[in-house]
Amino acid sequence: MLAVIGGTGFAEFSQLENITGSVVSTGYGDVYVEQGELHGQKLVFLPRHGHPPRFLPHRINYRANIDALVKLNVQRVLAVTAVGSVDPSLQVADLVIPDQIIDYTYGREHTFYEDELTHIDLTYPYDTEFRAELIHCAEQLQNVSGVWNGVYGCTQGPRLETAAEIKRLYNDGCTIVGMTAMPEAALARERDLPYAGISFIVNAGAGIEDEPIEMDVIKENLDVGLGRVVQVIGAYLKSS
Numbered sequence: 474m475l476a477v478i479g480g481t482g483f484a485e486f487s488q489l490e491n492i493t494g495s496v497v498s499t500g501y502g503d504v505y506v507e508q509g510e511l512h513g514q515k516l517v518f519l520p521r522h523g524h525p526p527r528f529l530p531h532r533i534n535y536r537a538n539i540d541a542l543v544k545l546n547v548q549r550v551l552a553v554t555a556v557g558s559v560d561p562s563l564q565v566a567d568l569v570i571p572d573q574i575i576d577y578t579y580g581r582e583h584t585f586y587e588d589e590l591t592h593i594d595l596t597y598p599y600d601t602e603f604r605a606e607l608i609h610c611a612e613q614l615q616n617v618s619g620v621w622n623g624v625y626g627c628t629q630g631p632r633l634e635t636a637a638e639i640k641r642l643y644n645d646g647c648t649i650v651g652m653t654a655m656p657e658a659a660l661a662r663e664r665d666l667p668y669a670g671i672s673f674i675v676n677a678g679a680g681i682e683d684e685p686i687e688m689d690v691i692k693e694n695l696d697v698g699l700g701r702v703v704q705v706i707g708a709y710l711k712s713s
């Protein structure tokens with residue numbers, strides 16, 4: 474079964490049918506999840522900012538979220554994230570299926586290995602096979618534009634970046650900027666859960682355009698990109 478983790482603007486998966494909400498208890502805390510169906514396939518939906526949304530990116534209980542998905546026996550995790558562009562050629566509502574991450578976060582509970590001496594491999598943080606299947610689905614869709622690789626720069630937030638920080642991210646090789654890919658991706662790997670991401674652009678990164686980044690504009694920009702993400706999820710479920 475697929476699990477979809479929803480982020481900003483994706484607190485409800487309104488296209489799901491036969492939804493049942495429940496709370497999964499883990500050693501790290503309780504997690505609200507929904508189980509439902511899309512195109513006749515069962516899936517788990519986990520709104521990472523909570524239900525209703527209230528946890529800022531640095532306060533999300535990433536360990537509890539990943540552990541809850543393990544408890545539900547999901548086979549794959551698709552992480553949906555609203556992001557800013559770092560590559561100036563990207564437009565609002567473009568999709569990105571990143572293949573790499575640079576972690577700029579700090580102070581987050583970021584591992585299940587508190588006492589055990591283990592170093593997991595994270596050379597490729599996103600599951601190669603799962604990514605390839607998602608890319609195949611995205612490529613078939615007519616009205617979906619974007620890039621099928623890229624580096625997700627994960628910042629601490631909750632504030633947005635300075636213009637100089639976005640320039641630094643660009644020089645570091647980042648394509649997009651968001652606040653939630655880490656430690657989520659690493660924790661999924663620690664639990665051996667195949668994890669891939671689809672990001673959709675909701676604003677140009679700080680300093681790329683002249684205007685300041687307003688939350689109202691981000692909210693207005695959410696719908697088209699998210700609609701495209703749901704199309705990719707639908708195509709993936711139909712093909713699997």
Ligand code: HPA
Pocket residue numbers: 555556557558628633634650651652675676677678679
């Ligand atoms: N920066 C970081 N995270 C984000 C942004 C951004 O510009 N837009 C949406 N999430």
